[in-house]
Structure formats: C-alpha cells, structure tokens
Amino acid sequence: MGVGVLGVGHFVPDKVLTNKQLEQMVDTTDEWIRTRTGIEERRIAEDDMDTSDMAYLAAERALKDAQVKAEEIDLILVATVTPDTPFPSVACMLQERLGAKKAAAMDLSAACAGFMYGMITGKQFIETHTYKSVLVVGVEKLSKITDWTDRNTCVLFGDGAGAVVLGEVSEGKGILSFELGADGTGTKHLYQNENRYISMNGREVFKFAVRQMPQSSVNVIEQIGLKKEDVDYLIPHQANIRIMNAARERLGIPEEKMAKVIQKYGNNSSASIPIALSESVQSGKIKEDDLVVLVGFGGGLTWGAVALRWGK
Numbered sequence: 001m002g003v004g005v006l007g008v009g010h011f012v013p014d015k016v017l018t019n020k021q022l023e024q025m026v027d028t029t030d031e032w033i034r035t036r037t038g039i040e041e042r043r044i045a046e047d048d049m050d051t052s053d054m055a056y057l058a059a060e061r062a063l064k065d066a067q068v069k070a071e072e073i074d075l076i077l078v079a080t081v082t083p084d085t086p087f088p089s090v091a092c093m094l095q096e097r098l099g100a101k102k103a104a105a106m107d108l109s110a111a112c113a114g115f116m117y118g119m120i121t122g123k124q125f126i127e128t129h130t131y132k133s134v135l136v137v138g139v140e141k142l143s144k145i146t147d148w149t150d151r152n153t154c155v156l157f158g159d160g161a162g163a164v165v166l167g168e169v170s171e172g173k174g175i176l177s178f179e180l181g182a183d184g185t186g187t188k189h190l191y192q193n194e195n196r197y198i199s200m201n202g203r204e205v206f207k208f209a210v211r212q213m214p215q216s217s218v219n220v221i222e223q224i225g226l227k228k229e230d231v232d233y234l235i236p237h238q239a240n241i242r243i244m245n246a247a248r249e250r251l252g253i254p255e256e257k258m259a260k261v262i263q264k265y266g267n268n269s270s271a272s273i274p275i276a277l278s279e280s281v282q283s284g285k286i287k288e289d290d291l292v293v294l295v296g297f298g299g300g301l302t303w304g305a306v307a308l309r310w311g312k
Contacts (some may be wrong), residue, residue: 003123004174004308006133006167007066010278012043012265026151029189033155038241041051042158042266044143050084051161052093055139058161058274059094062135066165070098073165074131076105077122077268078255079114079138081192081299082145083107090139100135100264111190112237113160113180113296114138114270116304120178122166137163138270139231147197156239158197158266162274173311177223179216179304183208209297212249216285216305217295221251226291228252233286236294238262238272247295259285269298286310 018041019030022080033039045225063070076098078091090166091105115138122134148154151231153275193199213236221228228251236244238261248258259276268275273296280286288311295305 002169002171002174002296003126003166004169004312005164006068006312007057007062007064008274008278008281009061009065009163009164010162010275010282011054011061012162012275013045013054015044015046016026016041017044021182022155026146026150026154028155036192038154038262039155039266040263042149045159048215051082051131051139052090052097054082054141054159054161055090055094055137055163056097057227058139058163059098059135059137062165068133068165068167070100071102073100073103073135075122075125075134076100076103077108077118077134077136079108079110079118079136080140081109081111081114081269082141093135093235098206103135110298110304111300112239112267112269112272112298113302113304114298115273116294116306117180118298119164119166119175119306120180120304121280123175123231124167126168128164132167134166134234135163138274140269140271141270142198145192145198147195150197150241152202153198156267158268160265160268160271160275160281162271162278164277169312173309175306175308177220177307179214179219180304183301186198190299190301206240206243208301210246212297212303213237213243213247213295215294217247217251220293220305220307230291231293232290233257233259233280233292235259235273235276235280235292235294237298238265238276251293272296
C-alpha cells in the first residue's frame with residue numbers, strides 16, 4: 001500500500017493585476033519584473049473573498065476529481081499564513097462549509113513550504129491506518145499582507161488556492177520519499193513586520209533558494225535509489241523563474257517538463273505548488289507512472305520536497 005494523490009483542484013480569483021498596472025502604482029517596469037521574476041500578472045481576491053472562500057472552491061474541485069464525498073474525509077489540513085482570523089482555523093471553516101462532519105481539522109504554518117508539510121503530515125496518518133482520506137489545501141490571500149507601496153515585494157505576490165485528496169494507492173505508486181527542513185536563523189530574511197506586511201531581504205532569500213531547492217530535489221530522488229534522469233516532471237514553488245530554473249537545470253530537466261504558472265499567477269506561497277500540480281494534471285502534462293518531484297521553500301526559513309509516482 002502506498003499513499004498518493006486521488007484528486008486535485010485549484011481556484012484563482014478573476015481579478016487580474018498586470019505589470020503594466022503596477023507601473024502606475026510603484027516605481028517599477030514591466031520589463032524589470034518579467035526579467036527578474038518571470039511574472040507577467042497575478043490574481044487578486046476582492047475584499048469580500050477571504051482565504052476560506054478560496055480554500056472551499058479549490059477543495060470542492062479536488063473532492064469531485066477524486067470522486068470522494070466530503071463526509072468521507074477524515075482529516076482536513078490547510079497550509080496558510082493568511083487565515084481569515086487567528087481562530088477558528090481555516091480548516092474548521094472549511095469543514096463546516098463542506099459538510100465534512102467526521103473530519104478533524106487544523107491549519108499548518110510553514111509559509112511557502114506549507115503544502116509540502118501538509119502532504120507529509122497527511123501521509124503519516126494514512127500510513128498508520130489512523131485515517132483513510134485526507135484533504136490538504138494550500139491557500140493564501142497574500143494581497144491583504146502586501147505593502148502596495150513597497151516595490152520590492154508588491155510585484156511578487158498573488159492570491160489563490162490548490163488542493164489534493166490523499167488516500168491509499170497501489171504499491172509502488174504515490175509518495176516514495178520526502179524531505180522537510182527548517183533553518184530558524186533565516187527568520188530575519190523573510191517575515192511579517194510590525195505593520196503586518198511581508199518584509200523580505202530578496203538577495204538573501206534568493207541565495208538560500210537557489211542552493212536549497214535543487215539540493216532537496218536531488219535528495220528525494222537519491223533516497224529511492226533513482227537518478228536525476230529518471231524524473232519525468234518537476235513542480236517547483238513558483239517564486240522566481242531564475243530559482244525554478246536552477247532546480248530544473250540541476251536535475252537536467254528540459255523546460256517543457258517543468259510546471260510554470262508563475263507568469264500568470266505570481267508567487268502564491270503555500271498555494272503555488274498545488275495550483276501548479278492541478279493545472280499540470282488537468283492539461284495532461286503529468287501521466288500515469290510519471291515520477292514527479294515537488295519542491296518548495298519559504299519563510300522560516302523552511303523547505304520541503306516530495307518524490308511521487310503518479311497514479312492510483
């Protein structure tokens with residue numbers, strides 16, 4: 001028995017904020033943003049749409065794709081740093097709205113690596129036969145903690161949600177290996193400041209990411225005795241195209257085998273990997289038996305990677 005993905009789903013708001021529009025807001029240019037980050041536009045939730053609303057819409061789609069009913073879910077894990085309120089958790093709001101009456105529910109906070117932490121937490125409960133079905137959601141409304149006068153950060157972030165349903169899959173399929181890590185000494189490089197806005201030392205975060213993302217990707221492959229050439233598809237955290245390409249090049253993967261949605265959605269923090277996963281599955285880029293690597297990093301500093309064999 002393995003633990004794998006039974007279904008995927010994602011949601012992004014309708015409102016688009018382009019680089020050209022940002023030129024009117026702060027001292028920046030479309031060319032600078034595109035060449036430095038790979039971002040062309042991002043989605044922004046309206047004031048009346050909060051984190052739990054986006055989580056619900058992504059979760060509904062994942063449940064439908066998995067052909068699992070909400071009342072069959074045993075555990076809901078929501079990775080987010082932008083909950084509607086400190087409590088109750090987004091997971092509890094989601095449980096009530098879905099009608100997942102028997103599910104335990106809690107939020108996880110590991111910034112952009114949160115979805116990786118959520119997947120591996122869910123995996124443990126299923127492997128120990130404690131639970132059968134686990135819903136994992138990565139969701140952020142980063143627009144509400146973004147300083148729209150700070151040109152170093154406001155060009156990066158967007159809102160959205162992605163979700164997966166985890167459950168038992170055939171032997172040899174599903175999550176084959178993982179790596180989770182943290183380095184609290186890096187807290188000062190990426191954090192929420194006294195004004196409740198995202199504050200980031202871009203240079204230091206970049207240096208950390210271009211080292212850690214490729215290394216973690218290689219680590220999870222080596223754990224299962226395979227080689228870089230065995231990887232069929234890479235889903236990196238959509239933070240910066242240069243960081244994403246560093247991981248891709250370390251694995252020797254061509255561009256067409258790497259998920260890339262950053263140009264449309266920007267950096268969605270914990271939602272970026274599940275959104276990219278969902279889009280890749282729905283577009284047919286991930287096929288049965290593909291070896292897929294998911295890898296992310298975030299504030300904390302945190303990181304996580306998963307190698308999984310696609311299929312049920």
